[in-house]
Amino acid sequence: MSNVLYDVPGPKARLRSRIASVIAVIAIAAGLAAVIWALAAPRITAGGAELPGMFDPSRWDILADRAVWRRIGVGVLNTLQMAGVAAIGAVLFGVIISFLRTAGSGWIRYPMVVVLEFLRGMPVLLMMLFVLLIFSTGAYWAGVIALILYNGAIIGEALRAGIAALPRGQREAGLAIGLGPVRTRLSIEFPQAFRQMLPIIIAQLVVLLKDTSLAYVIGYNELLRTTTNQLANYYGSRYLFTLFFVTFAIYLAMNLLLSWIARIVARRVESGRMPKGSTPFSRKAEARRARKVVDDAFATRVTDQSLGAKR
Amino acid sequence: MDAVIENLPTFLRGFGTTLALLGIAGAGALVIGTLVAAMRISPVAALRGFATVYTEILRNTPLTLVLFFCAFILPYLGVRIDFFILASIGLTAYTSPFVAEAVRSGVNGVPVGQAEAARSIGLGFGQTLGIVVLPQAIRMVVPPLINVIIALTKNTSVAGAFFVKDLFASAQDVINIRGDEVFAILISVAVFYLIITVTLGRIAAVVERRVAVLR
Numbered sequence: 001m002s003n004v005l006y007d008v009p010g011p012k013a014r015l016r017s018r019i020a021s022v023i024a025v026i027a028i029a030a031g032l033a034a035v036i037w038a039l040a041a042p043r044i045t046a047g048g049a050e051l052p053g054m055f056d057p058s059r060w061d062i063l064a065d066r067a068v069w070r071r072i073g074v075g076v077l078n079t080l081q082m083a084g085v086a087a088i089g090a091v092l093f094g095v096i097i098s099f100l101r102t103a104g105s106g107w108i109r110y111p112m113v114v115v116l117e118f119l120r121g122m123p124v125l126l127m128m129l130f131v132l133l134i135f136s137t138g139a140y141w142a143g144v145i146a147l148i149l150y151n152g153a154i155i156g157e158a159l160r161a162g163i164a165a166l167p168r169g170q171r172e173a174g175l176a177i178g179l180g181p182v183r184t185r186l187s188i189e190f191p192q193a194f195r196q197m198l199p200i201i202i203a204q205l206v207v208l209l210k211d212t213s214l215a216y217v218i219g220y221n222e223l224l225r226t227t228t229n230q231l232a233n234y235y236g237s238r239y240l241f242t243l244f245f246v247t248f249a250i251y252l253a254m255n256l257l258l259s260w261i262a263r264i265v266a267r268r269v270e271s272g273r274m275p276k277g278s279t280p281f282s283r284k285a286e287a288r289r290a291r292k293v294v295d296d297a298f299a300t301r302v303t304d305q306s307l308g309a310k311r
Numbered sequence: 312m313d314a315v316i317e318n319l320p321t322f323l324r325g326f327g328t329t330l331a332l333l334g335i336a337g338a339g340a341l342v343i344g345t346l347v348a349a350m351r352i353s354p355v356a357a358l359r360g361f362a363t364v365y366t367e368i369l370r371n372t373p374l375t376l377v378l379f380f381c382a383f384i385l386p387y388l389g390v391r392i393d394f395f396i397l398a399s400i401g402l403t404a405y406t407s408p409f410v411a412e413a414v415r416s417g418v419n420g421v422p423v424g425q426a427e428a429a430r431s432i433g434l435g436f437g438q439t440l441g442i443v444v445l446p447q448a449i450r451m452v453v454p455p456l457i458n459v460i461i462a463l464t465k466n467t468s469v470a471g472a473f474f475v476k477d478l479f480a481s482a483q484d485v486i487n488i489r490g491d492e493v494f495a496i497l498i499s500v501a502v503f504y505l506i507i508t509v510t511l512g513r514i515a516a517v518v519e520r521r522v523a524v525l526r
Contacts, residue, residue: 009354017354024357043389054388121461121508122501123468126479130501133486133493206371213373217472224375228383237387244384248376255371 054241075226083209086147093148097156119153128218143215151208158200162193199266206258314492315499318485325481326503332467339403344410366408377405382473398470409459417452457515464507
């Protein structure tokens with residue numbers, strides 16, 4: 001699309017574009033340099049004492065300490081454990097929800113609509129606090145349960161949309177060969193819906209991994225609390241910036257990795273949908289489309305929140 | 312229930328702060344997000360690259376980290392601003408890439424023929440975008456944008472954990488006084504949030520139906 005918006009640039013436009021590029025690069029680099037410069041400058045406290053700048057070795061030397069990394073490792077494991085347990089729970093809960101939401105009886109279906117609206121319209125953080133205080137589960141389970149409820153509701157809606165998008169004949173064929181409605185749903189409709197919606201589900205799991213950091217607020221020792229609370233208290237607050245930076249880098253790496261996996265899965269799913277041997281798409285176009293599926297799924301974190309939004 | 316009625320002023324003040332956060336961060340994110348989206352489809356490679364990196368980094372950082380940065384690291388680095396403003400900046404920054412993605416997918420959703428037609432009658436990049444593509448894209452972008460705003464509404468609760476007296480913080484404050492009515496307090500706070508999110512969700516659904524008719 002974006003290449004239709006403007007002509008293939010001629011020599012003049014190319015020159016102008018290159019000049020604009022250079023100016024933009026210089027502006028961005030200057031901005032970054034200003035930030036780095038400001039960070040590196042020694043700071044003067046209110047008392048007049050001079051503290052070293054943010055890139056001074058005395059602020060980074062703890063990274064040479066094995067114990068620090070072991071502690072960070074524990075924090076990462078705590079975060080991953082919460083994310084893993086919540087992810088499994090959320091997928092299972094999503095499956096159950098998609099069943100209840102499409103149940104034959106209105107007595108089950110309509111209350112589910114209200115419950116789902118409630119689960120998706122409420123902040124996850126408030127839900128964590130709710131579980132923590134009402135059921136006194138402890139911070140870990142409060143986080144896990146809130147994440148299961150919220151993400152399960154969204155995954156459930158995604159699965160429902162996937163089932164609704166299947167050709168009618170699939171269900172009819174299942175019933176025609178004598179499978180009951182439940183068997184048809186389980187062994188014919190469900191596997192297909194799941195496969196179609198896999199990119200969206202994985203993208204939602206990236207959101208889930210990000211949201212584990214909310215458990216910081218209710219006092220669970222996940223990565224952020226481990227570094228900026230425990231380690232910063234133990235080694236002194238002069239390392240706060242360093243520790244935050246390390247945390248940030250770890251989170252970024254984990255999430256980018258998972259997003260990347262989501263894109264690969266999306267590409268697999270997409271290419272599985274195309275007739276074999278007649279692929280009119282180059283690898284690059286395919287990758288671009290996989291990227292779009294995942295990007296859209298990211299937006300659904302978002303999009304799925306409105307009840308009326310039919311996709 | 313009387314714990315809720317007694318402390319209604321606290322809740323309403325919190326609700327006001329939440330709405331203020333929503334308004335400021337929402338407006339800021341719309342402006343910055345649109346700019347980033349424009350950069351991402353612009354002919355200048357450096358701007359495209361910058362916008363991509365900006366989007367990827369912010370979208371893959373947890374909101375808690377962003378707000379932690381605003382509430383602890385910035386003051387630690389010597390920034391002396393009110394926490395409310397810091398939280399608004401954090402929420403704006405966090406929401407802007409989602410706005411940018413919504414706008415970009417709207418622009419990509421306009422049929423190619425429209426842009427081709429505009430190009431073929433001799434309109435330039437700015438004209439094609441401004442007169443032909445964007446007016447159509449905005450229509451398609453409104454429902455997802457409302458959904459971004461709904462997500463933002465819920466995300467403002469995280470600011471309540473970082474020294475901003477919003478609805479979430481007011482819940483915590485009231486619970487500290489009236490520990491015997493935790494359930495009623497939390498449910499009523501949830502209802503306040505649902506008032507915003509469900510209303511916005513309905514608007515999104517209506518707008519979506521209108522757009523569907525137009526196309």
